[in-house]
Amino acid sequence: MDKKTKILLVEDDTTMGFLLVDFLETKGFEVKLYPDGIQGITAFNQNNFDFCILDVMLPGLDGFGIAQRIRKKNKVVPIIFLTAKALKHDKITGFGIGVDDYIVKPFDEDELLCRINAILNRCKTTTEPMQKMDIGQFKFDADNLLLTIGKEQKRLTQKENEVLKMLACSKNSLVKRDEILLALWGNNDYFNSRSLDVFIAKLRRYLKADTMVQIENVPTVGFVLRDQAVN
Template identity: 45%
Template sequence: MSKTKILLVEDDPNLGDILQEYLGVKGYEVSLCRDGEQGWSKYRKDYYQLCILDVMMPKKDGFTLGKEIRKVEENIPIIYLTAKNLKEDVIQGFRIGADDYITKPFSMEELLMRIEAILRRTHQQVGKAALKTYSFGDFTLHYDKQQLEGPDGLHKLTSKENELLRLLAASRNENVSRSYALKQIWGDDSYFNARSMDVYLSKIRKLLKSDENVQIITLHGEGFKLVANE
């Protein structure tokens, strides 16, 4: 069984190293970043099942990073770490989608229990329909119905087309790495799955031709993005 992958973004070198080592011993695969920008770059290049973000960080704070992550994957669990104990910070954290909030100093055992509780809860929610729509240009993606509504009518999507278009629409006008998309939708970034994804991208591009202001741009060596000029 593959290990649960955690993105840990913590600028305190001692705490970051300790957390990475402790969670590693407990069976998790932890990627450690030292600031918000590094954390964002790491998140866009790989697939994670949970994020632990320090609030006060250089270059990009944890709340800003959390908002950006939520634009890409709104259901990924996020735990915020903070040295503050202000009610306003806690409220802000939960308002932007925190699954939990823990104030420093804290025990490693407490953090571990919170991680396990969140993962149990989110695992139970896997497979439930996400009743959502995404609008871009003259199109509306009805994710729950696997339908794309556009100028030339309504198109029924396959499950892979639906998931891929949702990922692109949620990251509209932002780069999505090939590896991230493959791991999110196909489970791994093998050569076979990459070729399969290219076929689906080609099909989606054809569906979007009726609006010249919407297109999927390939960024060679990086990934691709859905561009919608509105």
């Protein structure tokens, strides 16, 4: 029998929390519910969870704080924010921390299930072994989320790693924006598109140590990872 995916659910609305636990357990997941941020991060630190679903507005420690602490310990575990905070700033903050999706309440349970399954499927494909790649003077080790130049080493977040991997696998060729969004976020809506721009900006900062490497923006279409060391 396949091992059940173990989900950490942090939600202070007990009615919604119990309904979500019941729904997800009927779909084959194992779910542990915690009503505040302190209990949530404590549970994460003491257990092995495969997936995290976090409300943002929580007593004790908010969802942003939980996600930041999770990312310090684990760069790859999927995180979904499930929240009533619908402002663009909040969504960009969430994606900047490195979460995988941001769902605004009220939401449809079946849509949540589809997004969970999409993220799990992407994690399976994006964690398949690949050889280390040269990007100019950089060494890119996607399996270990490492970008190295000389003696300097940068540990990428999972989402940074996935974006760079897609660009590096098509080095000096156009990768369409929609292809990245659908592969890594599951949809190409406005907020996911803006979060992609945040990750591109971060990757540009990491790569600026080699002037022969740049991420070129093709407006409204996509990106090209230019490596002038490659003919």
